[in-house]
Amino acid sequence: MTTLRVENLRAGYKGEEVLHGISFSVNSSERVVIMGPSGSGKTTLLKAIPRLVEPSAGRIIFKGVDITAIRDEKRLREIRSRIGYLPQHYGLFLHMKVIDNVTFPLRVVKKIPKKRAEEIALKYLRLFGIEDLAEKYPSQLSGGQQQRAALARTLAMNPDLLLLDEPTSALDPESRLDVLEALYDVARMGKAMIIVTHEIDFALEAADRIIYMEKGRIIAEGDPHDVLNSNPRIRSFIQKIAGNMADA
Ligand SMILES: Nc1ncnc2c1ncn2[C@@H]1O[C@H](COP(=O)(O)OP(=O)(O)OP(=O)(O)O)[C@@H](O)[C@H]1O
Numbered sequence: 001m002t003t004l005r006v007e008n009l010r011a012g013y014k015g016e017e018v019l020h021g022i023s024f025s026v027n028s029s030e031r032v033v034i035m036g037p038s039g040s041g042k043t044t045l046l047k048a049i050p051r052l053v054e055p056s057a058g059r060i061i062f063k064g065v066d067i068t069a070i071r072d073e074k075r076l077r078e079i080r081s082r083i084g085y086l087p088q089h090y091g092l093f094l095h096m097k098v099i100d101n102v103t104f105p106l107r108v109v110k111k112i113p114k115k116r117a118e119e120i121a122l123k124y125l126r127l128f129g130i131e132d133l134a135e136k137y138p139s140q141l142s143g144g145q146q147q148r149a150a151l152a153r154t155l156a157m158n159p160d161l162l163l164l165d166e167p168t169s170a171l172d173p174e175s176r177l178d179v180l181e182a183l184y185d186v187a188r189m190g191k192a193m194i195i196v197t198h199e200i201d202f203a204l205e206a207a208d209r210i211i212y213m214e215k216g217r218i219i220a221e222g223d224p225h226d227v228l229n230s231n232p233r234i235r236s237f238i239q240k241i242a243g244n245m246a247d248a
């Protein structure tokens with residue numbers, strides 16, 4: 001079953017087009033990795049799917065519903081609540097304890113009672129190995145712990161589609177490995193997911209497909225090994241990021 005179909009999507013900022021006609025689909029249990037140089041439009045693409053950046057043309061069909069055609073704010077919020085978006089720079093509420101960060105959307109968006117929301121939150125915190133940090137504030141956590149808390153918050157909503165934007169890129173090497181481990185767990189959950197990442201091993205081992213973008217267009221798409229070997233520009237990009245990771 002198709003979870004997401006993006007058709008000829010165009011989007012940008014203040015009249016400047018960043019995405020110049022993007023089309024692809026994601027099936028219900030498919031894991032898709034998006035790669036491409038800085039500025040190629042990866043974040044803009046993730047944001048355009050739940051219309052956090054407003055598309056200027058094209059269609060976004062999520063579980064049979066054309067998101068781009070929705071005019072009713074309430075209906076749009078309902079659809080967004082089924083799409084789990086993890087921004088590139090984690091967005092935990094700093095004034096809330098970890099547990100409250102996770103229960104907040106459950107209670108406010110899904111109207112789940114406090115006690116039940118806390119049970120769900122603890123289940124996901126446990127899954128990502130940070131149950132014991134539930135009563136701490138984000139500033140008391142390492143970057144990797146914060147990112148796992150953000151993942152717990154996103155997954156606790158039980159979304160039909162996950163959008164993860166470079167979840168390991170801002171982390172120190174040790175935290176990076178902890179979060180990578182969490183991402184392998186997420187990949188095994190069998191949810192539709194789109195993840196922007198430069199983690200080559202993760203892409204090769206856990207992704208069903210890679211989409212490679214340049215300058216707001218998809219220039220290669222398919223089996224991870226095929227895409228990463230498909231043309232000299234992509235090979236040189238991969239060599240560059242592999243070099244950076246070795247330096248880290
Ligand atoms: N809020 C914004 N306002 C105006 N222009 C923006 C905004 N966000 C991004 N852009 C521009 O859109 C283009 C694509 O940016 P985007 O963040 O989507 O790239 P990216 O592929 O995610 O890059 P990175 O790998 O650095 O995260 C860039 O030229 C960027 O300057």
Ligand SMILES: [Mg+2]
Binds near residue numbers: 042043044088165
């Ligand atoms: Mg980005």
